[in-house]
Amino acid sequence: MDIIRMEGITKGYPDHPVLNDLTLSIKKGECFTLLGPSGCGKTVLLRLIAGFESPETGKIFIDDIPVNDMEEGIDVPPENRGLGVVFQDYAVWPHMTVFENIAYPLKIANVPKDEIQQRVMEMVDIVGMKGLDKRYPSELSGGQQQRVALARALVGKPSLMLLDEPLSNLDANLREEMRFEIKELQRKLGVTVLYVTHDQEIGLAISDRVAIMDENGVIQQIGTPWEIFEQPANPFVFNFMGIANFIDVRRDGTNFFVGTGTQPMPWDEKPEGEAVDWVAAFRPSDVTISREDKGLHGIVRRANFLGAMMDYLIEIDGAFLRTSLETHHAIARDLILKAGDTINVQFLSLHWFEKETLKGVRNE
Known part of the structure; x- marks a missing residue:
């Protein structure tokens, strides 16, 4: 069953549009993440669900109850939507104790003191x-x-929690700790x-499910x-989800050749x-290198020692890729390389995209 359903949502500002005819549903009980670059409209979408802003067109349902329907003039205020919201900057009140901060929503709701004491201490x-x-x-x-x-x-026992970048102000170790605590x-x-x-x-x-939004607010x-x-749907998703290698591959008859070479x-x-022009996409972890005469012949153009890892930039017939391997494995396999060394490259996994679809992803 869906706890949130958004239909045909449009929202913009005088200087730029943000969301256009967006439709999205979130299932009850799941952890759903809106993931995308800064400025793509993720926070705007959350604020629309919370009721802090209203869409220009479209409908929003929470538990099948309309909270926004611009045609019908429905716009339920935030305090009546039964939601919990956590912001990036914590927004805890400095003049209140931990107990008083947590108890505040219950006091506003006129919950009896005994119940407040019990629920706050449980939390x-x-x-x-x-x-x-x-x-x-x-x-x-x-x-x-x-x-x-x-x-x-x-x-307040909300049916839905909205979390807007709640960990971005924490250091790396705390972020890792807190993300697992949130899931737990x-x-x-529930x-x-x-x-x-x-x-x-x-x-x-x-996340149980993830929605990837591009810079134009399109899922x-x-x-x-x-x-x-x-299984990325397109080059944008592949590129956004981590370090991505894209190397040009051209078709010549039934063969496919890398870059400008004949390999x-x-x-x-x-x-x-x-299509004649293709792009092979892969992660650094999908690349294996060796000194054996197998795979594509390449030249190391940059070698970086990063402590636990060795990071290499390799050129193959005018195409460049990044790969990395653990330093102790590099030592054991005689793969401590320097710029100018020749090396052989093979792949564990590839995703194929027509070159035309890379426009805007890698400045094509």
Whole structure:
């Protein structure tokens, strides 16, 4: 069953359009992530669902109840939508203790004091803040403040949680810790989560499904994290989901040659279609290199030692690709290379795209 359904949503501002005829549904109980570059309209979409802004056209349903229907004049205010919202900047009140911050929504709702005490302390325990309920935000770390914001959003037992880049102000270690805590909270409480971010790792780690939005606010693909990463619908999705290699491949009869050279592509599954110019797309992890005379012959153009990893830029007949391998494996296999060394390249996996579809993805 869908908890959110958006139909034909249009939203723009005087200087630029943001969303145009967008349709999207989110299932009850899932963790759904809107993933896309900054400025693509992810936060605008979340604010429309929350009721902080109204669409110009279209309908929004929460639990099959219309909260926006511009033709019918329906626009339910945020406080009546039964949602929990957590923002990027925490938005915890500095003059209130942890307990008071979490209790605030219940006080506004005129919940009895005894029930407030019980529900707040339960939530304090759930988010790992036991014993800190009397502290003020200035006495908490960034991660602890974010837990307070989560607890405050959850204490009202919302059917839906909206999270707008809630981890972007935390350091890398805290971000990793908190993303798993959010997923665990979602599972434990059974709440539906709509998470907005531009961070691919977070989107892949916590989501049941992911929607990829492009810079024009158009949803390019919806799927599980595995489907998005392993079966990208187009070059934009492939490029957005991590470090991407694109090398030009041209058709000559039944053969496919790399770059401007005469080396045939060593891959059994050639692209289907009549185009002459193709692009082979792959991740650095899809590349294997060796000194054996197998695969494509290339030249190392850049070699970087990154501690645990070696990172190489390799040229093959005018086409460039990046690959990396663990330093101890490089040492064991005699693959500590330097610029100018020759090397042989093979591939574990390839995605094929017609070159014409790469326009706008790699400045074609």
